[in-house]
Amino acid sequence: MxxxxxxxxxxxxxxxxxxxxxxxxxxxxxxxxxxxxxxxxxxxxxxxxxxxxxxxxxxxxxxxxxxxxEPPIELLTDSYITPNELFYVRNHLPVPEIDPDSHRISVDLGDSSIQLSLEDLKTKFKPVTITTTIQCAGNRRQEMSDFKTVGLSWGPCAIGTARWTGARVRDILLSAGFDPDDKTIKHVHFNGFDDDITNTSYGASIPKQKAMSLDGDVIIAYKMNGVDIPRDHGYPVRAIVPGYVGARNVKWLRQITVGSDESTSHWQMNDYKAFSPSTTFETANYKKAPSIQEMPVISAISVPKPGSIIDPEDGMVEVKGYAWSGGGRDIMRVDVSADGGNTWQEASLTKDDPDADDSAHCWAWTLWTAEVPVAAGKVEIICKAIDSANNCQPEWIGPIWNLRGFLTNAWHRVNVTVEN
Amino acid sequence: MxxxxxxxxxxxxxxxxxxxxxxxxxxxxxxxxxxxxxxxxxxxxxxxxxxxxxxxxxxxxxxxxxxxxEPPIELLTDSYITPNELFYVRNHLPVPEIDPDSHRISVDLGDSSIQLSLEDLKTKFKPVTITTTIQCAGNRRQEMSDFKTVGLSWGPCAIGTARWTGARVRDILLSAGFDPDDKTIKHVHFNGFDDDITNTSYGASIPKQKAMSLDGDVIIAYKMNGVDIPRDHGYPVRAIVPGYVGARNVKWLRQITVGSDESTSHWQMNDYKAFSPSTTFETANYKKAPSIQEMPVISAISVPKPGSIIDPEDGMVEVKGYAWSGGGRDIMRVDVSADGGNTWQEASLTKDDPDADDSAHCWAWTLWTAEVPVAAGKVEIICKAIDSANNCQPEWIGPIWNLRGFLTNAWHRVNVTVEN
Structure with a gap:
């Protein structure tokens, strides 16, 4: 229709x-x-x-x-699992056309190599389903850009939660003969099928520890929310690296390799890196700067929308949103304020992760609702989350601003007008 | 002498x-x-x-x-490994006198139980050495107290780093017949030998996942920096829970148990919990509030000391300190400013963790040094650290203040006078 x-x-x-x-x-x-x-x-x-x-x-x-x-914010937090059709799309290159029958994933270990068909992936390895939130490093970049320009803007919706079904990278590497105790190997690399005009494909790497740990839950997925992965999200197979930045969840996967160093891909070496607020394009040392991998604690308000005119009920307004932290850390508390942070209301938290009991870690977001007292007039509503490692969000953009506009996890603020 | x-x-x-x-x-x-x-x-x-x-x-x-x-700050960061005699002491009760020959650790699993002597611990399990930083939940509480009173004050030195040798709790529990797949068991409890006047001993618990994970590195230690653990630090045996709050590293260990719930100890249920800045003693719901377990990113300046008069060299001052994050997260960057955060200098980082290659995680702190340009007059020097999950420290105490004065990880500030 x-x-x-x-x-x-x-x-x-x-x-x-x-x-x-x-x-x-x-x-x-x-x-x-x-x-x-x-x-x-x-x-x-x-x-x-x-x-x-x-x-x-x-x-x-x-x-x-x-x-x-990205989807509109009023739809984003309507359901705990983001519908595939509303999941934010962050492509670096054209979407490749892949024939699922002839597609092979090459697992290359230097001295040995195996080729896996989609059928192999589905039948030779125990299928696992992981519910995880994936977030772009540039989520909420618009706010960083408003402070000091940083290019392509994203609102707060470059984030979504899905159930991914696939085979563990650990199982795949072990079946290919990988020795997990080989101390010379420190990274696992993923290469995609999406090529640029020089025939260079998208690529990324993650630490071996993350890929091989039983607790890491890194999988090569072939289902997204129970159906074939849509083309925009990596059909027929993609890497899922829970708790890490979206950029390492390589789509349209064609190759898994291992190495002593990180991937030499442009997106690992010269993008998705974290810098100090004082670093400029002239002083940026990409070689020295750490790659963004695990993500920090974040939250955002989805209801009310910025600019809303609100008719409060008994002086209270209902505020909704999401909160998430990387690395499998749970959300412990979300504080909401409508008086500039003088007083905070604790939000009610909703987790609806069907895998929460099976997974050692909490990979998926928390949705929340709070009832907040408001005064009439122009009001700024603020939220901040605390994760299970007691990390909190920074108050404003200034001290976390960086030239690439990544990791915008300052308190989220929405300006509204409250009627008398 | x-x-x-x-x-x-x-x-x-x-x-x-x-x-x-x-x-x-x-x-x-x-x-x-x-x-x-x-x-x-x-x-x-x-x-x-x-x-x-x-x-x-x-x-x-x-x-x-x-x-x-706590030790004086000028000694704290003089060496990567804190000498046993300078390690901060946080006792809840009198130090018990324990005869190492007759002391037994009771591992009680409900339907089965084993008793381990010190000799058993040393000979029946593979010894492992873990270098980890331990920090009191109240470290730097003085700053929180200066903002709004919260009781017993600590400076920035309720933290230290040592090499602990012992047996893995995982190995001990498995040898006692514990079934790691028993989903009814969610917590591992430690009870100490230190009693209060009602004969109630100090106790705490940690999630089973942390205790049983191969990556968790939870051990029962009998050596601290290569020698018998000093009495103040748990002689003859204590729990070491890397990346967690000090309070769970139970000293003078006498019992390990497992359970579906957390420890009912006063220190697990009614202390070491995190609250919102708006929570008062009247509204605090200890039952609902999460126990503090993993610690957030923190840093502090050890040189210069507050109140110092500095003679800068070519307009620069040398600043030193420590940085650490819980959960095995590494320190990625330390930013130092002497102009109120307008410009930041990146510090040089020193890690000297002999186990860094063997442990999946980074449990020990980072020492750092920065050369910072300073103007003459009254100057506030500020530091802030970023961990490998890209979490940062909050700018000031207000938004993290809590009635128990825990988790003071705001930017650290030291006021000095710079001579012309």
């Missing part, structure tokens, strides 16, 4: 309660026709992005080619 | 370069005599603390009974 020029099936899947004969009958009167095959958008063969998949028109698009887009 | 009424052997061990015939000859002229047995302090049998061990007079004592004291 199309509306506004794009498919709206995602909404139907999400709000399935409306999928009744009565509603369909009402909608029938608004039907303007059926799309004939010849009306479908022609494909420009000179455009490497021409074969990118269809996306919901509801996305806020930050870049069209490559496609970078 | 005594000086100022206490033993100074610790200094001699630390600055062993001075232990030469020439120096001893010079010192000879200052010798005032040898202590006769009858001059030794008499023991008051009515004082439960009368059998506490001798301590260096150099400690800053925050409480005498029970003994709570």
């Amino acid at each position: 199309l509306a506004s020029g794009g498919p709206i099936d995602a909404f139907w899947n999400m709000y399935a309660v409306h999928k009744t004969d009565e509603v369909l009958e009402i909608l029938e009167q608004y039907k303007i026709g059926s799309l004939s095959p010849e009306d479908q958008k022609p494909i420009d063969l000179n455009d490497p992005f021409s074969k990118d998949p269809f996306r919901l028109p509801v996305f806020r698009i930050n870049s069209k080619k490559p496609f970078n887009a | 005594l000086a100022s009424g206490g033993p100074i052997d610790a200094f001699w061990n630390m600055y062993a370069v001075h232990k030469t015939d020439e120096v001893l000859e010079i010192l000879e002229q200052y010798k005032i005599g040898s202590l006769s047995p009858e001059d030794q302090k008499p023991i008051d049998l009515n004082d439960p603390f009368s059998k506490d061990p001798f301590r260096l007079p150099v400690f800053r004592i925050n409480s005498k009974k029970p003994f709570n004291a």
